[in-house]
Amino acid sequence: MSSILKTNQISWWRTTFGEEEVSRLAEAVAEEHVSQGPVTKEFEDSFAKALNMPYAVATTSGSVALLIALMACGIGRGDEVIVPNRTWVATAHAALMLGAEVTLVDVEPEIPIIDVEQIRSKITRKTKAIMPVHLNGRSANMVEIRNIAKEHNLHVVEDSAQSMFSKNQQGFLGTQSDIGCFSLSPAKLISTGQGGIVVTKNRNIYDLLKLVANHGVVDNFTDRWIQLGFNFKFTDLQASFGIVQLKRSEERIDRLHEIYSKYSEALQQADFPFIKLLPVNIGSGELPLYIEVLCSERSELMNFLSSEGIQIRPSLPSLDTSDYLNNQETFPNSKIFNDQAMVLPCGPDQPMKNIDKVIESLYKYASKRS
Numbered sequence: 001m002s003s004i005l006k007t008n009q010i011s012w013w014r015t016t017f018g019e020e021e022v023s024r025l026a027e028a029v030a031e032e033h034v035s036q037g038p039v040t041k042e043f044e045d046s047f048a049k050a051l052n053m054p055y056a057v058a059t060t061s062g063s064v065a066l067l068i069a070l071m072a073c074g075i076g077r078g079d080e081v082i083v084p085n086r087t088w089v090a091t092a093h094a095a096l097m098l099g100a101e102v103t104l105v106d107v108e109p110e111i112p113i114i115d116v117e118q119i120r121s122k123i124t125r126k127t128k129a130i131m132p133v134h135l136n137g138r139s140a141n142m143v144e145i146r147n148i149a150k151e152h153n154l155h156v157v158e159d160s161a162q163s164m165f166s167k168n169q170q171g172f173l174g175t176q177s178d179i180g181c182f183s184l185s186p187a188k189l190i191s192t193g194q195g196g197i198v199v200t201k202n203r204n205i206y207d208l209l210k211l212v213a214n215h216g217v218v219d220n221f222t223d224r225w226i227q228l229g230f231n232f233k234f235t236d237l238q239a240s241f242g243i244v245q246l247k248r249s250e251e252r253i254d255r256l257h258e259i260y261s262k263y264s265e266a267l268q269q270a271d272f273p274f275i276k277l278l279p280v281n282i283g284s285g286e287l288p289l290y291i292e293v294l295c296s297e298r299s300e301l302m303n304f305l306s307s308e309g310i311q312i313r314p315s316l317p318s319l320d321t322s323d324y325l326n327n328q329e330t331f332p333n334s335k336i337f338n339d340q341a342m343v344l345p346c347g348p349d350q351p352m353k354n355i356d357k358v359i360e361s362l363y364k365y366a367s368k369r370s
Contacts, residue, residue: 010357012313012343013187013290014350017241024240039236043243044197050165050246051172053180053199055206058234058242059213062161062183065196066094068232069179070129072208073155075100079128084114084140085318085334087133091159092319095131103127104319106331111278112136112341115333116144123148129155134163134173137280137287142168142176149177157181161196164189165253167285174199179209184238189252189289189348190245192238252348253287259346259355260288266359267293272366274301278341291344298342301365308361315341 033039040058048056059065075081077099083091085104092102103122108115112135119130130149132140142158149156160166160174161183167173174180179202182188184195200206208227211217216227260280267277275295280288292315295301302312318334320327345358 010310010345010354011347011350012311012345014345014347014354015186015191016349017191017245021241021244024244025237028236028240033236035235036233037236039243040234040239043234043239043246046243046246047197048199050249051175051180051199053175053201055200055203055209057198057206057209057213058239059196059198059232060234061194062181062185062188062196063090063094064232065161065181065183065198066090066131066157066159067097068209068212069157069181069198070094070098070100071212071228072205073129073157073178075128075155078126080124080126082119082122082127082130083319084112084131084133084135085320085331086112086316086337087135087159087319088161088316089319089322090161091131091133092322092325095129100128101126102319102325104325104327104329104331106333107337109333109336111138112334112337113138113140114145116141116148119145119148123152123154127152127154129157131157131159132177133159133161134166136278136290136292137163137166137173139163139166139168139173139281139284139286142170142173146177155179161188162289163287164289165249166287166289168281169284175201178202179205184242187347189256189287190242190249192242192245195234195238195242255348255350256288256346257282258352259350260291262352262355263291263344263359266362270363270366272362274366274369275362289346291346292341293344294336294340295342296340297369298340302342304365304368305358305361308357308364310345310358310361312345313343315343 044056079100081095086107156177158180163173180199184192211227212229213232216229278292318338
């Protein structure tokens with residue numbers, strides 16, 4: 001199925017930017033706040049405050065957020081980093097870009113979150129970090145992961161790209177380790193077009209993050225080179241959007257809950273044998289960014305929905321399908337999600353009439369197949 005969106009097609013994700021974002025952007029331009037400066041600092045401070053964290057560093061993407069987090073932890077050539085097999089490939093790429101090796105761990109049978117019971121068996125003397133991924137707002141078992149990390153003197157870097165403002169019983173995801181990394185790309189709760197942001201409670205790590213994001217210097221008027229780094233700086237133009245989007249986060253969270261509830265109720269009532277909603281623990285504070293389902297007839301259903309003018313996103317492939325990771329193991333739990341998972345139309349600005357249309361089409365497919 002083509003990924004090109006046709007006219008009048010319901011897109012798999014819907015988010016918008018409005019007059020307030022444009023107005024704040026125009027204000028930044030008028031005040032000549034273009035590159036990283038005071039507007040970026042305002043955004044970083046606001047984001048940190050929203051998560052009850054002391055420090056935040058904005059950067060060019062969620063992928064770079066992961067990269068500079070590992071750099072701040074001293075990860076490099078010869079080290080090993082533990083990563084769940086079900087994640088966007090940026091989690092693994094961040095480690096590989098630094099010359100480290102990626103050690104894959106299978107996910108739980110019912111949800112695509114790292115199986116903590118398998119972590120200890122993957123630790124070697126070269127292991128330096130664990131990167132739990134809170135996929136689609138679902139919390140990894142951070143209590144047990146922190147215990148394992150403490151036992152083996154490992155860093156923990158949370159990939160929270162898909163879990164902004166999602167919670168477990170201990171608080172916000174991304175705030176329960178050395179470093180938490182978030183994405184600001186279009187298909188996220190709030191967006192700045194592209195971008196990422198890193199949070200930490202550790203002042204030394206914060207100082208290192210600031211250095212590696214700016215060629216290893218405190219500012220550009222320096223008399224010496226202090227630390228290996230690169231130009232991973234944010235811009236005040238992007239931050240202008242981020243400040244406004246952050247103010248809209250509560251209403252966006254409400255809409256994501258509304259969409260999840262609508263699908264959940266419909267799928268429970270219909271009891272379709274071919275499709276199953278992957279659960280998100282709303283009661284504990286988890287936020288369903290996407291509407292993920294397992295479908296034993298994924299290709300057939302996707303083709304049918306496409307003919308109905310509905311765009312569906314097949315779930316991401318598992319990391320063990322990538323030849324360059326040189327993996328020799330099998331991951332039976334991951335394979336189920338790899339082969340059957342997909343995302344139904346959703347997003348903080350997805351009209352509810354579109355959700356109704358998708359549900360109506362699911363009923364049509366069920367009638368057609370019976």
